[in-house]
Amino acid sequence: MNASSVWAIPLGGLGEFGMNMLALRSGDDIIVIDAGLMFPEQELLGVDIVIPDITYLKQNKRMVRAIVLTHAHEDHIGAVPYILRDLNVPIYGTTFTLAILRKKLEEHALLDEAKLIEVAPGETTTLGPFQIEYLHVTHSTIDCVALAVRTPAGVIIHTGDFKIDPTPVDGKPFDMHAFARYGQEGVLALFSDSTNVERPGFTASERAVCVRLEELFRAAPQKVVVSCFSSSIHRIQQVIDIARQVGKKIGIVGRSMVDNIEIAHGLDKLHIPDGSVVRPQDLRGYDPKRLVVLASGTQAEPLSALSRIAVDNHRLLSIAENDTVILSARLIPGNEKAIFRMIDHLFRRRVLVYYEGGRSAPIHVSGHASQEEMKILLQLVKPKYFIPLHGEYRQLFRHAALAEQMGAVSGQILLVESGQPIEFTRDGGAQRREPVAAGRVLVDSGSLEEIEEVVIRDRRHLAEDGVVVPIIAIDKHTGLMETSPEIVTRGFLPSEDGTEILNKAREVILRTVEQSTPEEKMDWSVIKEKIRADLKRYLNKQTSKRPLILPVILEV
Ligand SMILES: [Zn+2]
Ligand SMILES: [Zn+2]
Numbered sequence: 001m002n003a004s005s006v007w008a009i010p011l012g013g014l015g016e017f018g019m020n021m022l023a024l025r026s027g028d029d030i031i032v033i034d035a036g037l038m039f040p041e042q043e044l045l046g047v048d049i050v051i052p053d054i055t056y057l058k059q060n061k062r063m064v065r066a067i068v069l070t071h072a073h074e075d076h077i078g079a080v081p082y083i084l085r086d087l088n089v090p091i092y093g094t095t096f097t098l099a100i101l102r103k104k105l106e107e108h109a110l111l112d113e114a115k116l117i118e119v120a121p122g123e124t125t126t127l128g129p130f131q132i133e134y135l136h137v138t139h140s141t142i143d144c145v146a147l148a149v150r151t152p153a154g155v156i157i158h159t160g161d162f163k164i165d166p167t168p169v170d171g172k173p174f175d176m177h178a179f180a181r182y183g184q185e186g187v188l189a190l191f192s193d194s195t196n197v198e199r200p201g202f203t204a205s206e207r208a209v210c211v212r213l214e215e216l217f218r219a220a221p222q223k224v225v226v227s228c229f230s231s232s233i234h235r236i237q238q239v240i241d242i243a244r245q246v247g248k249k250i251g252i253v254g255r256s257m258v259d260n261i262e263i264a265h266g267l268d269k270l271h272i273p274d275g276s277v278v279r280p281q282d283l284r285g286y287d288p289k290r291l292v293v294l295a296s297g298t299q300a301e302p303l304s305a306l307s308r309i310a311v312d313n314h315r316l317l318s319i320a321e322n323d324t325v326i327l328s329a330r331l332i333p334g335n336e337k338a339i340f341r342m343i344d345h346l347f348r349r350r351v352l353v354y355y356e357g358g359r360s361a362p363i364h365v366s367g368h369a370s371q372e373e374m375k376i377l378l379q380l381v382k383p384k385y386f387i388p389l390h391g392e393y394r395q396l397f398r399h400a401a402l403a404e405q406m407g408a409v410s411g412q413i414l415l416v417e418s419g420q421p422i423e424f425t426r427d428g429g430a431q432r433r434e435p436v437a438a439g440r441v442l443v444d445s446g447s448l449e450e451i452e453e454v455v456i457r458d459r460r461h462l463a464e465d466g467v468v469v470p471i472i473a474i475d476k477h478t479g480l481m482e483t484s485p486e487i488v489t490r491g492f493l494p495s496e497d498g499t500e501i502l503n504k505a506r507e508v509i510l511r512t513v514e515q516s517t518p519e520e521k522m523d524w525s526v527i528k529e530k531i532r533a534d535l536k537r538y539l540n541k542q543t544s545k546r547p548l549i550l551p552v553i554l555e556v
Contacts, residue, residue, distance in 0.1 A: 003027035003129075004426040006153040008189065008387070011438050012036065012052030015393045015417035018075040019052045019440070022191065022389065026152050029128030030063045032089075033147060033158050034070055037078030040442070048443060051079035052418070055437035058086055065127040069093035070160025071144035072100040072231055081108040082443060090115040092125055094134070096143035099263045100231070121145055121175065135178040138165035140206070140367025141231045142269055148178070153424040154188025157381055161193050161390065163203045163366065164373040169234035170269070179380040188424055190383035194391035194399040195368040202372045204365040206234045209328065210242060212361035216354060217246045220324040223288035224248070225317075227298045227306045228328040228364075230256040233264045235328060236294060240272055243292040250276055251283045253316055254296030254305030261294070280316050293317060298329035300338035310345040319351055327355040328364045371402060378403055384411035385422075385430050393417065458548055465545040466491025470509055470531060473554040479521035482556050485509045492547040501542050508538045524553045 001007070006026045013020030018038030024031050038050040057064055066089050069077055077097065081104050091114065093101065098116050105111040119125060121136035131150040138144070139161045147158045157179070164174045196203060217224055228235045243250050250272070252258050264270035278286050283293065295317075297304025306325075308314040319325075325346050331339050339355075346353045356364045369377070378386070386409040388399035400413045412430060414422060419438030423431050461467075471486040487502050487509075512534045513521065520526045528551040535549050 001025070001027060002425070004152045006151040006156070006424045007421050007433065008156065008191070008424070009056060009421040009436060010389065010416060010418050011054065011056065011436075012038075012418050013075070014389050014391075014396060014420075017392055019050060019079060020076050020390060021052045021054075021079070022158065023057065024130065024149060024151065024156065025060075025063070026129045028063045029065055029130065030057070030060060031065050031127050031130050031132075031149075032057065032067045034076040034160070035067055035079040035083055036073070036075035037082075038075065038440070049078065049082075050440045050442055051082050053437055053439040053441050054083050054086065057083075061087065064089050065130075066090045066092055066125075068125075068132060068147060069097050069101070070147065070158070071139060072097040072141050073161065076160070077101050077104070081105055081110055082441075084110055084114060088113060088115075090117055092117050092119050092132075094119060094121070094143040094145055095267055096141070096233075096264065096269055099267055100260070103259060103263065119145075133178070136172060136175045137162035138168045138172075138174045138206075139163060140229070140234065142170060142233045142264070146179075148182050151188075151424075153426050154384075154428075155182055155185065156189045156424075157182060157187055157191065157383070158389075159190070159192045159377065161195070161368060162373075162377075163196075163369045164376060165203075165205045167205045167207050169206050169237055176380060179377065183381045187381050187383040188428075189385040189387060189430070190378070190381045191387045191389045192374065192377060192399070193368060194388040194395040196366055196370050197374065197388075197391065197395050197399045197402060199366075199370040200372075201370050203368065203370045204362060206365060206367075207238070208362055208365050209235065210238050212363050213238065213326070213328070214242050214246065215361075216324060216326060216363070217242055217248065217292060220352075221289075221322045222320065222324070223291040223293065224324045224326065225293045225295050225306070225309060225319070226326045226328055227295045229298060230254070230260040230296045232329075232367075233260070233270055236261060236264075237270055239292065239294055239328075240270075240276065244273060244276055248290050248292045249278045249286070251278045251280070251286070251291060251293035251317070253280065253283075253293060253309075253314065257294055257296040257305065283316050284318065288320075288323065298327055298339075299332055299335040300342040302338075307342055310342045312349065319346070319349055321350040322352065324352045324354070326363055327353070329356075330364060330366065331356060374399065374402060375406055375408075378406055378408040382408055382410065384428065385409070385424070386413045387416060387422070388413075461546050461548040462491070465547040466493070467548045467550060468492050468505075468535070468539065469550050469552055470505070470535060471552045471554060472509060472513065472527075472531070473556045474513075474521060474527075476522075476555050479518050481510070481513055489547070492545065501539070504542075505535060505538060508534050527551075528553060 009023040011021040020034045020036040022033045125132045133148045134145040149156045295305040297306030388396040419435045421433040469488040473482040531551045
């Protein structure tokens with residue numbers, strides 16, 4: 001590879017939602033920007049998380065200098081504990097980002113080996129041929145940065161996740177000047193967040209939720225439960241401030257909520273006035289008219305605080321008629337069913353429930369830039385090349401179209417998906433290169449083991465079509481079947497003529513065994529496989545279902 005050229009190698013987050021990861025390579029030096037996870041779709045049964053395939057990085061292990069993180073969200077840092085085993089390199093991030101990461105690494109017993117290096121907006125890190133400046137951006141969590149990376153081929157800017165919040169809760173503005181400064185100097189390539197490209201106008205300031213929250217807090221006849229993402233420190237700060245204004249105290253329930261509040265408070269990034277928090281054990285007895293409780297579980301995760309509260313099964317808190325529950329978060333597509341089920345439980349208990357989508361002032365605002373903010377950024381940076389990132393293909397496509405319409409890109413707009421490297425050369429050229437391995441790696445977080453696609457297929461069959469267990473007793477000496485085979489089924493319903501189908505299925509098994517040679521009958525793995533295959537063909541033809549078939553052979 002030409003040492004004066006730079007390759008940008010997207011390994012996740014382009015053409016898919018989540019697991020953001022971009023590698024930059026020049027000569028024999030690689031830096032990795034973000035290492036995020038993706039929460040699995042429902043079809044990936046029982047898989048806890050999905051992380052990017054890092055084969056390319058493993059193949060070039062000795063060249064990887066560092067992982068540089070933009071902010072503390074799971075889709076940017078969540079894969080770190082899983083890839084650190086293969087790639088123990090220094091990790092750069094801001095104070096809050098590293099604090100959240102530290103907690104994760106601790107849970108994975110990896111903290112001792114990890115090298116974490118704290119950085120701040122305005123600072124610069126040199127890693128081989130790369131010089132990285134951290135630029136402060138506003139988003140739904142705190143301590144977020146974009147990266148301006150000086151490379152041998154020119155300056156590359158990676159926005160991370162951002163919106164341009166004119167009135168940020170922590171008073172730290174989006175650093176427009178830094179972007180403008182690079183724009184004036186000349187930027188080779190801009191990689192920018194596409195999440196909200198479908199929304200016209202500007203994303204409302206985080207402060208916009210304050211009006212409605214105050215109204216609801218004041219109007220609440222009994223206690224208030226507010227659920228938001230536990231990383232939404234701005235939101236949490238506002239809930240604390242408003243509760244105080246209206247003369248209420250704060251309760252905190254849910255592990256991630258307690259953890260994140262502790263972390264942010266410990267770093268002095270969350271201000272909690274003395275005496276404003278009610279101890280967990282005192283919540284039940286506390287005057288409900290003077291209580292606002294922050295709870296995790298906005299997405300109705302099965303064991304979360306809010307899910308338990310909704311069915312009045314929380315250790316620390318009971319829910320009753322005329323309590324107020326405010327869901328101050330987006331209903332993430334895919335989770336709606338579970339969320340609405342939870343909301344139904346609350347309404348059944350005559351709780352006043354508020355969630356996104358009403359016509360009144362917002363109780364939630366997004367952390368991502370809408371179209372006008374994207375335009376401002378493009379206008380400031382005026383890159384030669386523009387590459388939309390963070391989004392499914394349609395979002396990348398529309399972000400590209402937006403840039404095209406504006407004419408803010410002097411060179412080319414490159415629409416690429418994960419695995420498609422681009423080489424930028426010193427003379428200002430850009431070329432697509434041979435794709436590298438990229439994709440999803442499925443992880444069961446309990447076992448930390450990667451799951452094969454075949455396991456998923458089994459689980460899908462189980463969930464959709466149930467399981468069929470044929471039990472066959474074979475005499476070890478004669479190879480003959482002693483009795484007629486039994487068939488046990490679970491979750492498999494062959495419709496109304498079920499008994500007949502199962503009777504026929506028995507005949508299929510009998511025939512399979514009869515038609516097998518004595519050797520096959522003695523080799524149980526072979527006979528099992530034959531029974532499985534024949535039964536599968538038969539059941540699929542009769543019922544068009546594909547249950548999981550698990551033959552059991554009893555030796556008699
Ligand atoms: Zn993100
Ligand atoms: Zn984010």
